[in-house]
Amino acid sequence: MSSDKSDTLELLIEFKKEIYKLGLEKTPSKTLYQEKYTRGAAPSPTTLLNRTGKTWKEILELIGIKDFKRVKVRDTSNMGRPEKVYDVEKNVVRQQLEEFFKVNRNVKTQKEFKELLKQDKNMPSFGKIYNYGYSWGYIKKNILKIGEEDKKTKMLEEVVSFLTKEKYDVESINQSDLGKILKKQNNLPSIATLYHNKVTLKDIKDMMYK
Structure with a gap:
């Protein structure tokens, strides 16, 4: 069994345990599960959907839950939901x-x-x-800025990792020096790309010496 399939199977096993622990086997709606599941221990609905590539109903069928009641909600101004x-x-x-x-x-x-x-x-x-x-x-x-921050952090970590590995004396490097160093590395962002993503030489030095 491949690692991915094994991981997905373990995820489904944990999901099934959580469904029964919460007593949701008769009414296992995604909304109720999202509200009640043990965060940090049991898989989230988003993780289950992304990892399996299946619908919520199909995931339930995978763990043996096929006949269940749909939870009805009263009509309110919030799209008909409480x-x-x-x-x-x-x-x-x-x-x-x-x-x-x-x-x-x-x-x-x-x-x-x-x-x-x-x-x-x-x-x-x-x-x-x-x-x-x-x-x-x-x-x-x-929301988009969350992805941008992740991108900035990833770039910063890549550059710092390279400079540390190659034992550069970053304290003596200026922006021009850094640009020349990065230009020779095809797998690293250019100085222009760093600038565009607001990664500064100070950020690099701070991460290296923190």
């Missing part, structure tokens, strides 16, 4: 968006975003995302 349920679902969508933009960091326009959503069967539709209050403007301002 406020608490709506908030939980909104948080789930937020988590999905954050994970999505960690992978798709170069999305610049709403059109690109919509096209990528259509290709990702684990993501909700643009309309559903919008209905939870996540407009493209909000996403650009509050």
Whole structure:
């Protein structure tokens, strides 16, 4: 059995244990599970969907749960959901968006975003995302920057790792020197790329000597 398949199997086993521990085997809705599961110990709905590539119903069938009751919710102004349920679902969508933009960091326009959503069967539709209050403007301002920060950190770590490994005396290096060093390394970002992503020489020195 491959490592990926083995990991997914273990994930499903942990999920099944958690479902029964929470007493959700008769009403195992994604919303209820998201609200009650043990964070840090049991797998999250987003992790399960991403790792298996299946729908929630298909995941339940994989662990032997086929006949279950759907939880009905009363109609409210929050898209027909009780406020608490709506908030939980909104948080789930937020988590999905954050994970999505960690992978798709170069999305610049709403059109690109919509096209990528259509290709990702684990993501909700643009309309559903919008209905939870996540407009493209909000996403650009509050969620895309998470991916940008991750990208900045990754670049910084790559450069610091290289300079440390090659035993450069960073204290004596100026920006021009750094540019020449990076230019010779095809697998590292250029000085222009670092500048564009707001990675400074000071950031590099701070990380090396912290």
